[in-house]
Amino acid sequence: MTDASSGATILTGGRMTKGVVRVDDSVRRPITRSSEFVAALLTLFEQKRFDGAPRYLGQIDGMDILSYLPGDVPARFRTWSDEQVAAAGSLLRSMHEATRGSELAGRCPVVCHHDVGPNNAVFRGEEPVAFIDFDTAAPGSPLEDFGYMAWTWCISSKQTTAVDHQAAQVRILADAYGLERPERSVVVDCILERQSRNARFWAEFLAASDTASTSPEVIDARIVWSRREHSFTYTHREVFDNALV
Structure with missing residues (x-):
């Protein structure tokens, strides 16, 4: 418009x-x-x-x-190819490394985006090449972003792909990012924590007085989605753990 x-x-x-x-x-x-x-x-x-x-x-x-970054930003989450998942992991690692040891990171290892879902990625052709919308960026642990990315790029209770395939993509993401073995052992816990945090965030957002631009029904749906994804990941955590380690 x-x-x-x-x-x-x-x-x-x-x-x-x-x-x-x-x-x-x-x-x-x-x-x-x-x-x-x-x-x-x-x-x-x-x-x-x-x-x-x-x-x-x-x-x-x-x-x-x-x-302005030319390209396309996906309107919805969907199934991504192994190559797209690997490109996202490499992009996240490069972003984190650019902040490592900086004054902005403070006592934390890096500055996290905190919302690195596909909906905040710019695609050119079929490849994610950039992140946008850094309003929630803050110092943090790389695994905060990685856990959220693993969820939103690889895992879905409604995907038609099998859980084994989703777990394999989380491993592809870990390989592309360069996660070491000790970090891989806590990835599933990081995913579960981000899913829980997402549900809490939208519950608090719903309770705020300045959220009239987003309907309560939409926010309720995001809370339900986050809780459903948490249940799905928890149920299949052994599959994800085995794929990673």
Whole structure:
């Protein structure tokens, strides 16, 4: 949708930040409490020559200005190929390494995106090449992001693919990321924790007073989905553990 008065194209699909628009080769997002940290993070990426994220271009009229990344962002989760899963794992590792030991990471190993699902990945052709929407980025453990990525890229209670195939893709993701054996032994626990955290997050979001832009029915569905995925992963955790170690 284009606003004829400003020449801006309204970008839809975001679950958290409303009012995001594209103007020529830039994306403009309302300034939020996370804007300062995100600006510093995107600047660090540029300094480290990590090109899998937008560039920070400044602020104007209450909006953060970021570079526009051409490509497609999936509207829904689905089954991904082994090659796509491996590309996502490599991209995540490169992003983490760009922040390792930085002031932004503080006492934590890296800065995490905290929402590295396919819905926040830019695809060119069939390959994920960048992440967007860093509003929830914060210092953390690499396994926080990895656990969420393993869930949202590889695991689904509603997929038609067998659990063994899903587990094999989690292993492909671990190989592409470069997880060592001790880290692999706790991956399933990290997945379960992120699924539980997701349910808690949306429950708290539902209870907040400023969530009118998202219907209670939609939020309820996200809570139910998170809990169902947790039950599925827990039920089959031995399959996932065996594939990893």
